[in-house]
Amino acid sequence: MSATTLAGGADDVREIFGSFIDETIRIVAEHGPGLISFAVGSPAVEALTLVGAGDLARTVIEREPAAALGYGVTEGDPELREIIASSARAAGIRATAEDVVVTAGALQAIDLACRVLLRPGDLVVVESPAFANALSALRNHGARVLEVPVDDEGMDVAAAARAIARAGTRPRAFFVVPNFQNPTGATLSTERRRDMLALAAEHGAVVIEDDPYRLLRYRGADLPPLAALADGVRVVHCGSFSKTFLPGIRVGWAIADRDVVRRMTAAKQTMDSSTSSLGQRLVVEFHRRGRAAEHLGALRRLYREKQDRARSALARELGDDGVRWNHPEGGFYVWVRLPEGLSARRLLDLALAEGVAFVPGDAFAVESDHSNAFRFSYSSPTPERIDEGVRRLRRAYDRLVASS
Numbered sequence: 001m002s003a004t005t006l007a008g009g010a011d012d013v014r015e016i017f018g019s020f021i022d023e024t025i026r027i028v029a030e031h032g033p034g035l036i037s038f039a040v041g042s043p044a045v046e047a048l049t050l051v052g053a054g055d056l057a058r059t060v061i062e063r064e065p066a067a068a069l070g071y072g073v074t075e076g077d078p079e080l081r082e083i084i085a086s087s088a089r090a091a092g093i094r095a096t097a098e099d100v101v102v103t104a105g106a107l108q109a110i111d112l113a114c115r116v117l118l119r120p121g122d123l124v125v126v127e128s129p130a131f132a133n134a135l136s137a138l139r140n141h142g143a144r145v146l147e148v149p150v151d152d153e154g155m156d157v158a159a160a161a162r163a164i165a166r167a168g169t170r171p172r173a174f175f176v177v178p179n180f181q182n183p184t185g186a187t188l189s190t191e192r193r194r195d196m197l198a199l200a201a202e203h204g205a206v207v208i209e210d211d212p213y214r215l216l217r218y219r220g221a222d223l224p225p226l227a228a229l230a231d232g233v234r235v236v237h238c239g240s241f242s243k244t245f246l247p248g249i250r251v252g253w254a255i256a257d258r259d260v261v262r263r264m265t266a267a268k269q270t271m272d273s274s275t276s277s278l279g280q281r282l283v284v285e286f287h288r289r290g291r292a293a294e295h296l297g298a299l300r301r302l303y304r305e306k307q308d309r310a311r312s313a314l315a316r317e318l319g320d321d322g323v324r325w326n327h328p329e330g331g332f333y334v335w336v337r338l339p340e341g342l343s344a345r346r347l348l349d350l351a352l353a354e355g356v357a358f359v360p361g362d363a364f365a366v367e368s369d370h371s372n373a374f375r376f377s378y379s380s381p382t383p384e385r386i387d388e389g390v391r392r393l394r395r396a397y398d399r400l401v402a403s404s
Contacts, residue, residue, distance in 0.1 A: 017136040021359055028357050036389035039357040041182060041332045042380045043247060044306070047299055051246060051286065060281040068281045072274040075265045076102025076253070080280045083287050084239070084253050091214070092228030093237060093255060101254050101261050101268065102275045105247075106212050106240035108268075109254035110134050110175075113208050113236045114141040116263040122172035125164065125205075127155045129335075129364030129373075131182045134175055134210060139366070146171065147368045152326065154181065154188030157195040170203045178226060180213040180331025183364045183375035187329060193226050197233050207233060212240040212252075215296055217330035218304035227255060236260060241283055243332070244299060249279030303332070303379060306386065310334060310378035313390035318397060325376070332379035335361075337372060342400060344374040350396040356389045 024039045060068045067077075075081070081097035088095040103109040110133075118124070120142030126135065128147035138145055146167055148160040155176060164171055174196060178188040188196070200207050209226045227237035240252035254264060268274075286292065311334070314325055322339040336358075338344060344360035351357060358377075361370030378386060 017139045021132050021363060024357060024359050024363075027352065031352065031355070031357070034355055035352070036356045036381055036385050036392065038376045038378065038381070038389060038393075039359050040380060041243075041377045043243060043299075044302060044380055044382075046382075047302060048246060050295060050298055053246060053282065056282050056285050057278070060278070060285050064281065068278045070277060072277040072280065074101075074269050074274050075261070076100065076275060077277070077280040077284060079284050080251075081253075083284065084255070088225075088227070088237070088255055091222075092224050095227075095255050098258060099255050099261060101256075101264050102280060103238075103252045103254060103268065104250040104272060104275050105242055106210055106238045106252040107133055107137070108250075108271070109236075109238040109240075109252050109264075110208060110210060111137045111141075112264040112267050112271075113238070113254060113256075113260075114138055114143065115267045116260060117206055117208075117236070118143050118172060123164075123167060123169045125160050125171045125174045127176060127181060128368040129183050129361055129370050130175070131177055131210065132359075132364050134177075135364075135366060138175065143172075145366055147365060149368075150181065150184055150186050152186055154178065154186050154192055155196065157192050157199060160196070161199055164199075164203070171200075171205045173206045173208055174200055175208045175210070176226070177210045177213075179211055179223070180216065180328050180333070182213075182331075183333055183359070183361075184335040185326060185328030185331050185333040186335075187223065190223050193223070193229055197226060197230055197235075201233050207235045209235055209237045211237060212243050213331040214239070215244055216299060216303060216332070218300040218307075219329040234260070244296060245283060245286065246279075249276060249282060251275055251279045251283055300330075303330070306378045306381075306383060307334070309383045309386045310376065310390070313387050314376075317390045317394040321397070321401075323397070332377050334376045334378065336374050336376050338374075340372060342372055342404060344370075344372060347374070347396055347400050350399045351393055354392040354396045356392040356396065358393075 028037045081100040084100050085095045085097045114137050118141050122143050123146055124138050124143045125146045127150045146163055149156050227235040237255040325334045325336045348360050359375045361373035
């Protein structure tokens, strides 16, 4: 994880933590369109065109130019807040529009939650590997992260309890991506969701639930959000339209109790005043047209096809070489493990030379060792480019093995 030092004087120096993911995005851009990227968890171009953004934008700008192009209220467009609250209620979360603050993507929601709930030195329990940008946000707000392993059922909550006991400090918060986790694609089981809430209650901790992939399930049954299961535990439920609608408009949200929403709104006022009015009105218009359910169905079919293609390509090119990967039931990611002793960071160097990219596993941790693993995002490339990208990855892997 990268860090930048900001200095205002001899006694005024602090580190700002960034993310290797952002560095990877820059590297991908520098290599141009010939590079096949499994690095970025971005929606497919095919998915973006399904939205009809041009027609949506023309409609809202012509019909309501002041609302679409002017300043908005900090807590978000009232109609959009009700859309978000209604969707949350359908998932079992007790929420009204007053419990919602609209943010510039889910990451701003996470950052605002950190800003109003954490103090420097607070202990936060996180998955390992974990969403890299969230790790940066936690550390930039002075939190100490306690990394807990992830397996096929998500965070190992029993291991979390043992780690807390060893730390000798009550955690202030838990951070979790419960569905199709970034970066592993793992889903926290219902039993572990209840166990996590019980552990949080035991320590008086808040749970920050980052749930941008929940609607992208294409196998298995839906599981209830932690915010729907919470009874007496404070949960900040964060979400985003970036994965299911348009990432470039940067519209997300947080659902929390009204005191937290009030404080997050006050903190947001000094950051950007309000989330893009045009972006919010685009989401509202899309939902007014009654296309959301049909659109989500198309996305699930699209990403299931891409995941199937990626798993078949990996099996064909790398399945006999000790390389292993998991089988998520939705989302954008597969977690790939190399044989022990091989470095994913070194593989990336060789892969870039072959014209293919991914994010190595050590970008998703502070101290834990994920050096022989990497995140493989199949969401953006076409099926044909998935096949070609894995062929290039095979050539890089052969070079890695030959040099080891």
